[in-house]
Amino acid sequence: xxxxxxxxxxxxxxxxxxxxxxxxxxxxxxxxxxxxxxxxxxxxxxxxxxxxxxxxxxxxxxxxxxxxxxxxxxxxxxxxxxxxxxxxxxxxxxxxxxxxxxxxxxxxxxxxxxxxxxxxxxxxxxxxxxxxxxxxxxxxxxxxxxxxxxxxxxxxxxxxxxxxxxxxxxxxxxxxxxxxxxxxxxxxxxxxxxxxxxxxxxxxxxxxxxxxxxxxxxxxxxxxxxxxxxxxxxxxxxxxxxxxxxxxxxxxxxxxxxxxxxxxxxxxxxxxxxxxxxxxxxxxxxxxxxxxxxxxxxxxxxxxxxxxxxxxxxxxxxxxxxxxxxxxxxxxxxxxxxxxxxxxxxxxxxxxxxxxxxxxxxxxxxxxxxxxxxxxxxxxxxxxxxxxxxxxxxxxxxxxxxxxxxxxxxxxxxxxxxxxxxxxxxxxxxxxxxxxxxxxxxxxxxxxxxxxxxxxxxxxxxxxxxxxxxxxxxxxxxxxxxxxxxxxxxxxxxxxxxxxxxx
Amino acid sequence: xxxxxxxxxxxxxxxxxxxxxxxxxxxxxxxxxxxxxxxxxxxxxxxxxxxxxxxxxxxxxxxxxxxxxxxxxxxxxxxxxxxxxxxxxxxxxxxxxxxxxxxxxxxxxxxxxxxxxxxxxxxxxxxxxxxxxxxxxxxxxxxxxxxxxxxxxxxxxxxxxxxxxxxxxxxxxxxxxxxxxxxxxxxxxxxxxxxxxxxxxxxxxxxxxxxxxxxxxxxxxxxxxxxxxxxxxxxxxxxxxxxxxxxxxxxxxxxxxxxxxxxxxxxxxxxxxxxxxxxxxxxxxxxxxxxxxxxxxxxxxxxxxxxxxxxxxxxxxxxxxxxxxxxxxxxxxxxxxxxxxxxxxxxxxxxxxxxx
Numbered sequence: 026x027x028x029x030x031x032x033x034x035x036x037x038x039x040x041x042x043x044x045x046x047x048x049x050x051x052x053x054x055x056x057x058x059x060x061x062x063x064x065x066x067x068x069x070x071x072x073x074x075x076x077x078x079x080x081x082x083x084x085x086x087x088x089x090x091x092x093x094x095x096x097x098x099x100x101x102x103x104x105x106x107x108x109x110x111x112x113x114x115x116x117x118x119x120x121x122x123x124x125x126x127x128x129x130x131x132x133x134x135x136x137x138x139x140x141x142x143x144x145x146x147x148x149x150x151x152x153x154x155x156x157x158x159x160x161x162x163x164x165x166x167x168x169x170x171x172x173x174x175x176x177x178x179x180x181x182x183x184x185x186x187x188x189x190x191x192x193x194x195x196x197x198x199x200x201x202x203x204x205x206x207x208x209x210x211x212x213x214x215x216x217x218x219x220x221x222x223x224x225x226x227x228x229x230x231x232x233x234x235x236x237x238x239x240x241x242x243x244x245x246x247x248x249x250x251x252x253x254x255x256x257x258x259x260x261x262x263x264x265x266x267x268x269x270x271x272x273x274x275x276x277x278x279x280x281x282x283x284x285x286x287x288x289x290x291x292x293x294x295x296x297x298x299x300x301x302x303x304x305x306x307x308x309x310x311x312x313x314x315x316x317x318x319x320x321x322x323x324x325x326x327x328x329x330x331x332x333x334x335x336x337x338x339x340x341x342x343x344x345x346x347x348x349x350x351x352x353x354x355x356x357x358x359x360x361x362x363x364x365x366x367x368x369x370x371x372x373x374x375x376x377x378x379x380x381x382x383x384x385x386x387x388x389x390x391x392x393x394x395x396x397x398x399x400x401x402x403x404x405x406x407x408x409x410x411x412x413x414x415x416x417x418x419x420x421x422x423x424x425x426x427x428x429x430x431x432x433x434x435x436x437x438x439x440x441x442x443x444x445x446x447x448x449x450x451x452x453x454x455x456x457x458x459x460x461x462x463x464x465x466x467x468x469x470x471x472x473x474x475x476x477x478x479x480x481x482x483x484x485x486x487x488x489x490x491x492x493x494x495x496x497x498x499x500x501x502x503x504x505x506x507x508x509x510x511x512x513x514x515x516x517x518x519x520x521x522x523x524x525x526x527x528x
Numbered sequence: 529x530x531x532x533x534x535x536x537x538x539x540x541x542x543x544x545x546x547x548x549x550x551x552x553x554x555x556x557x558x559x560x561x562x563x564x565x566x567x568x569x570x571x572x573x574x575x576x577x578x579x580x581x582x583x584x585x586x587x588x589x590x591x592x593x594x595x596x597x598x599x600x601x602x603x604x605x606x607x608x609x610x611x612x613x614x615x616x617x618x619x620x621x622x623x624x625x626x627x628x629x630x631x632x633x634x635x636x637x638x639x640x641x642x643x644x645x646x647x648x649x650x651x652x653x654x655x656x657x658x659x660x661x662x663x664x665x666x667x668x669x670x671x672x673x674x675x676x677x678x679x680x681x682x683x684x685x686x687x688x689x690x691x692x693x694x695x696x697x698x699x700x701x702x703x704x705x706x707x708x709x710x711x712x713x714x715x716x717x718x719x720x721x722x723x724x725x726x727x728x729x730x731x732x733x734x735x736x737x738x739x740x741x742x743x744x745x746x747x748x749x750x751x752x753x754x755x756x757x758x759x760x761x762x763x764x765x766x767x768x769x770x771x772x773x774x775x776x777x778x779x780x781x782x783x784x785x786x787x788x789x790x791x792x793x794x795x796x797x798x799x800x801x802x803x804x805x806x807x808x809x810x811x812x813x814x815x816x817x818x819x820x821x822x823x824x825x826x827x828x829x830x831x832x833x834x835x836x837x838x839x840x841x842x843x844x845x846x847x848x849x850x851x852x853x854x855x856x857x858x859x860x861x862x863x864x865x866x867x868x869x870x871x872x873x874x875x876x877x878x879x880x881x882x883x884x
């Protein structure tokens with residue numbers, strides 16, 4: 026079956042040409058081949074399954090790691106006129122969920138969280154439908170997060186099997202060769218076709234600066250943004266910092282600044298996103314919760330106020346800049362103390378050795394009984410949710426936990442889990458060390474950043490980095506902006522309803 | 529504005545209720561205690577006007593009122609108003625919160641608000657030629673409602689857009705200007721994205737609670753005016769369709785009420801419903817509060833009701849313990865609550881007769 030992909034693209038999405046990699050990945054799945062696509066951020070990964078969904082008919086299932094990301098994507102698709110799309114998630118109320126499930130077969134694109142996918146009633150429902158394409162978005166979650174808090178990602182291979190093996194498309198923006206192998210291994214699909222595209226951004230200049238204190242970082246940002254006015258994102262590792270710095274910037278800059286994080290109320294979160302998209306905001310102070318699913322093309326500056334825990338996160342976040350192809354700039358600020366921040370994050374994800382010992386000496390006595398509820402365990406042993414998830418998943422994987430009952434918690438098993446835990450610690454620390462190595466490197470930052478992911482680094486179209494030929498002082502973004510802030514309510518109401526002239 | 533609401537509550541509660549009582553009242557807790565308080569202390573207009581209020585925020589806002597000597601806390605931690613507080617209370621421009629009518633409408637206001645915001649976005653966007661956008665209201669039911677309106681009135685849409693603008697403009701002109709500012713800056717449509725609560729707070733230099741209460745007051749205002757004047761505000765009136773006054777009675781209490789109407793005794797209802805005596809009693813009190821013509825003669829004679837209420841007004845208190853002691857324990861607490869609940873209607877009716 027041959028398709029005129031070019032005219033289908035135009036017809037359905039209004040684009041006249043494909044971006045790099047899209048056509049290849051689409052052709053693969055149309056020919057029924059399982060494919061692993063590594064396409065850099067901002068190249069329109071989602072189109073890779075949205076177009077086949079239209080062509081193949083039936084249902085395309087998209088597994089997506091974050092509910093907020095899913096909901097955003099569905100909203101955007103609907104807003105752009107793609108109506109046969111829905112997201113099944115635990116946030117829906119009963120009424121809405123029933124309505125969606127009743128009509129599930131009518132949707133061409135169904136977004137779903139991996140946890141939701143594990144429920145029996147949904148699997149039954151899916152078995153009675155024609156799932157023609159099974160998409161795993163952010164497929165690196167299998168490797169990067171899977172062992173800690175996305176344990177259900179590791180069960181996807183069973184779901185694929187249960188569905189009679191529809192064509193599988195695994196997508197990611199950042200995956201080293203190791204991670205790529207891991208994805209195929211965990212999906213039990215060793216023969217996937219690999220479509221790997223370079224992720225180096227030719228239009229971004231890089232700089233890294235050491236500061237002595239958080240205050241100095243803020244001063245530096247103020248200095249930079251006084252001179253440059255353009256859509257800017259500043260990433261923080263915590264909600265408190267995002268808020269705190271946003272308040273300070275608001276006082277010290279003429280720019281319009283807001284914060285964004287996962288702890289905000291739903292409506293406010295959407296408003297901030299929309300304001301930024303709509304150029305009613307200049308600077309967003311956010312956690313990593315922002316960005317995924319936000320497709321703003323003209324972000325010029327991305328600043329990291331804290332160190333991301335690994336290069337992959339950094340690359341993804343930086344990749345939100347300059348999607349329109351225009352010049353963009355990345356600045357990472359760090360202090361010596363910052364090295365401990367990601368370390369603490371790792372500690373909160375993985376259980377410590379002592380935790381493990383205590384939990385197991387408790388569980389060994391519970392052989393043949395049900396494991397206590399999650400929150401009971403979390404409280405009793407003072408674990409974080411992801412720490413307990415880690416332990417529980419290991420028990421399930423090793424067959425020591427079946428239908429909620431403990432069977433065969435043996436010393437060998439405990440030793441095995443200890444060994445695995447150690448491996449994860451080392452892995453995570455290596456990741457962090459790569460990040461640390463990068464900020465302290467004396468070689469070209471672009472080279473050092475992308476080298477683990479691809480063989481050839483392309484020549485940048487902008488000044489390269491602060492090691493090579495770039496100086497922050499040369500940076501000069503001055504963009505026009507509209508502002509409604511000083512309007513009285515009457516003017517603003519007129520503007521909303523387009524009443525009267527001259528506004 | 530929030531301070532004023534708190535002071536009003538403290539004043540009306542006359543040192544007989546805790547800060548928790550105020551919290552339950554403003555968030556609209558459906559317990560017979562809170563309902564009875566709302567009626568008994570004539571605070572029913574403020575019942576449930578601020579469902580998202582956080583307990584800590586209330587505690588935090590009470591502190592400066594104590595510090596500034598507007599209220600004082602007695603040894604049982606009941607707040608009461610000082611003469612300074614009373615002065616402050618009377619100097620407040622009362623028209624800024626006259627539209628609150630929580631007891632009757634708090635249940636339907638959120639639906640009205642969602643409809644208005646989404647319908648306005650739909651209309652303003654249609655008007656501006658924006659076809660694709662993210663709906664400002666996530667709620668499934670509201671989206672369906674607006675979609676239906678859109679289909680139903682497709683050919684009249686341009687006229688309705690015109691009218692909606694004119695209706696809102698007209699209503700806000702007659703409204704305190706700060707509240708008008710907040711409301712309009714919160715709106716999204718026609719390519720303009722509304723502000724978050726936090727942004728409003730900073731832009732207008734207010735407290736979060738004031739921003740939220742003022743918005744809420746404007747919502748009540750728009751609702752009540754457009755509900756009343758269909759011809760003057762046709763589009764907003766459409767948003768009030770099907771939203772009727774609630775007879776605030778819990779489903780469980782209604783059941784008990786129905787059994788009593790059928791002539792069952794308290795004991796029989798207890799057996800039938802497998803509920804504790806105190807729960808059934810709560811239901812009976814609740815019914816007496818809400819349903820004016822509920823006859824309670826099987827529990828208390830009219831004479832008893834009169835005696836208890838008379839003692840209450842003589843002592844100028846709603847505190848059960850004081851009345852109980854003053855009547856030498858002649859009635860139990862259930863009977864006292866029931867009588868006071870019943871007395872509410874008698875007084876109110878008496879008042880309207882006098883006024884008439």
